[in-house]
Amino acid sequence: MSNKQRDENELVLVPLGGAGEIGMNIYLYGYGPKKNRQWLMVDVGLTFPGPEEPGIELIFPDISFLQDDHNHLVAIVLTHAHEDHLGALTELWPMLRAPVYATPFANALLQGKIASYGTREEFEVTEMPLGSRFDIGPFDLEYVGMTHSIPEPNALVIRTPEGTIFHSGDWKIDPEPVVGALVDEKRLLEIGEEGVDVLICDSTNVFKEGHSISEGEVAKSLAKIIKNAPQRVIVTAFSSNVARIKAVALAAKAADRYIVVAGLSLWRVITAAKETGHLPDDIDFLDQDQYAHLDRKDIVLLCTGSQGENRAALARIAKGEHHRIKFAAGDMVIFSSFTIPGNERSVGGLLNDLSDGGIEIVTVANELVHASGHPQRDELKQLYKWLKPRSLIPMHGEFRHLREHRKFAGENDISRSALMTNGEVMRLLPLDHKDGPLIKIDEVPTGRWYLDGKTISIKHEQPMRDRRKLAFVGLVVATIVLDEEDNEILDLLIDIKGIPAEISEKKPLKEVIDITIEGTLKSLPKKKRRSVETASEAVRRAVRAEIYRLWGKKPECIIHLSRV
Numbered sequence: 001m002s003n004k005q006r007d008e009n010e011l012v013l014v015p016l017g018g019a020g021e022i023g024m025n026i027y028l029y030g031y032g033p034k035k036n037r038q039w040l041m042v043d044v045g046l047t048f049p050g051p052e053e054p055g056i057e058l059i060f061p062d063i064s065f066l067q068d069d070h071n072h073l074v075a076i077v078l079t080h081a082h083e084d085h086l087g088a089l090t091e092l093w094p095m096l097r098a099p100v101y102a103t104p105f106a107n108a109l110l111q112g113k114i115a116s117y118g119t120r121e122e123f124e125v126t127e128m129p130l131g132s133r134f135d136i137g138p139f140d141l142e143y144v145g146m147t148h149s150i151p152e153p154n155a156l157v158i159r160t161p162e163g164t165i166f167h168s169g170d171w172k173i174d175p176e177p178v179v180g181a182l183v184d185e186k187r188l189l190e191i192g193e194e195g196v197d198v199l200i201c202d203s204t205n206v207f208k209e210g211h212s213i214s215e216g217e218v219a220k221s222l223a224k225i226i227k228n229a230p231q232r233v234i235v236t237a238f239s240s241n242v243a244r245i246k247a248v249a250l251a252a253k254a255a256d257r258y259i260v261v262a263g264l265s266l267w268r269v270i271t272a273a274k275e276t277g278h279l280p281d282d283i284d285f286l287d288q289d290q291y292a293h294l295d296r297k298d299i300v301l302l303c304t305g306s307q308g309e310n311r312a313a314l315a316r317i318a319k320g321e322h323h324r325i326k327f328a329a330g331d332m333v334i335f336s337s338f339t340i341p342g343n344e345r346s347v348g349g350l351l352n353d354l355s356d357g358g359i360e361i362v363t364v365a366n367e368l369v370h371a372s373g374h375p376q377r378d379e380l381k382q383l384y385k386w387l388k389p390r391s392l393i394p395m396h397g398e399f400r401h402l403r404e405h406r407k408f409a410g411e412n413d414i415s416r417s418a419l420m421t422n423g424e425v426m427r428l429l430p431l432d433h434k435d436g437p438l439i440k441i442d443e444v445p446t447g448r449w450y451l452d453g454k455t456i457s458i459k460h461e462q463p464m465r466d467r468r469k470l471a472f473v474g475l476v477v478a479t480i481v482l483d484e485e486d487n488e489i490l491d492l493l494i495d496i497k498g499i500p501a502e503i504s505e506k507k508p509l510k511e512v513i514d515i516t517i518e519g520t521l522k523s524l525p526k527k528k529r530r531s532v533e534t535a536s537e538a539v540r541r542a543v544r545a546e547i548y549r550l551w552g553k554k555p556e557c558i559i560h561l562s563r564v
């Protein structure tokens with residue numbers, strides 16, 4: 001390779017999602033000269049809508065950057081099966097059209113979801129054994145087994161002719177993961193010996209001192225609580241946490257109880273975990289049909305809904321709306337989970353519903369019933385020690401996490417690091433580039449795409465603004481038919497949505513609007529009345545002004561004016 005050619009080849013990183021936020025991870029690694037790069041996509045995650053996105057089902061990163069023909073995507077590689085890492089794949093694949101690689105559990109869960117919900121277009125997934133090393137275009141890739149809160153969490157080593165990246169994925173160091181192998185320490189040491197130029201690393205728990213709690217510790221604690229429970233025990237957890245499912249099942253068995261499962265997503269995970277050997281075949285999970293036939297003292301119920309989701313099993317049971325499962329005073333509900341920021345209200349409502357029914361509630365606030373799947377400071381330090389990275393880019397965190405992670409790495413002898421935000425193009429390699437490493441060289445469009453019903457909405461600003469507006473101020477629609485000759489009103493239809501009838505004490509609201517319309521049309525000079533646009537606009541303004549006078553808020557107002 002000539003020197004000039006070598007100069008031109010570089011490795012860049014572009015996060016399309018996941019930098020400065022926890023959710024919708026998509027990391028693009030591009031290799032080659034600027035005009036002709038080959039792109040590798042690591043993960044295709046989604047995020048969930050909040051109150052600012054009424055009516056939206058899911059949110060994906062904007063991938064329009066890859067729709068440009070020059071940007072050749074060579075592969076999509078998945079690190080693990082959490083929704084924030086693979087949840088957008090079935091919706092976005094038709095716009096990406098690249099081969100997909102995943103380890104067996106992620107593939108099994110993906111196939112289970114496709115079987116339940118379908119996919120926009122069928123695509124192949126190449127299933128890679130754990131620890132695989134394989135070449136894709138200019139990238140020499142290797143899966144390295146970590147531990148997390150789902151089976152088969154993988155870090156990804158990305159070797160290029162310019163150097164090596166260690167992309168951590170989501171991880172922790174769990175000495176007793178309950179499901180799956182320990183972190184592959186031997187391999188990590190070897191990779192560290194070989195040399196890691198840039199560590200791209202999980203920042204979720206960088207503010208927490210010490211070491212994360214092991215799944216094994218949680219399992220022991222759950223077993224004790226379940227053993228001592230006087231009546232029914234209900235456990236709700238994140239459905240993808242197979243270690244927790246196994247821990248609850250074993251605790252039930254040890255307490256001579258049956259385990260009953262309610263919630264489709266739990267069944268999907270159990271099926272995928274059994275298929276891939278992460279749950280023993282001999283654990284007998286009973287369906288909710290069996291619930292009513294069993295004695296209260298003989299049941300551990302595992303169900304979905306730890307975040308207070310309205311449609312999930314637990315909320316429906318708590319409200320007495322579940323057709324098969326009922327709780328009674330003295331039963332115990334264990335929240336083997338934490339509340340995701342933003343869900344406090346719905347979880348609070350659920351806790352109140354349960355308390356109201358005389359249910360005993362156990363959460364992380366009073367017992368050891370949950371552990372995070374992300375590394376705390378001692379684990380980050382341990383990984384630095386194994387890998388000895390020459391530089392670091394913090395990922396999987398809000399800006400405060402990324403900033404803190406950078407500071408923490410600096411205190412631990414990683415002096416070279418950089419912060420990235422979505423859409424920034426950063427040159428990672430060569431590390432000895434004349435302009436220095438980790439330099440921002442470009443920017444690409446980023447943003448959010450919305451799954452709205454069945455449609456992926458790209459230009460969503462206006463509809464979303466309209467929806468928020470309608471939710472706040474309501475709507476008036478008036479259809480006015482005028483006589484062609486003398487402009488008398490022949491017909492007038494008024495529809496009102498979302499405006500309280502009490503805004504006028506004296507007259508019904510319809511009549512108020514009716515009078516306003518008639519008055520406005522009468523007061524218009526003849527010439528202005530003849531123009532449909534001018535007359536409509538005058539009426540619209542007058543109706544909004546009158547309602548504002550009475551109500552203090554201006555509604556949306558649509559006027560259809562025609563002549564016969």
Ligand SMILES: [Zn+2]
Binds near residue numbers: 084085170396
């Ligand atoms: Zn994640």
Ligand SMILES: [Zn+2]
Binds near residue numbers: 080082085148170
């Ligand atoms: Zn994860």
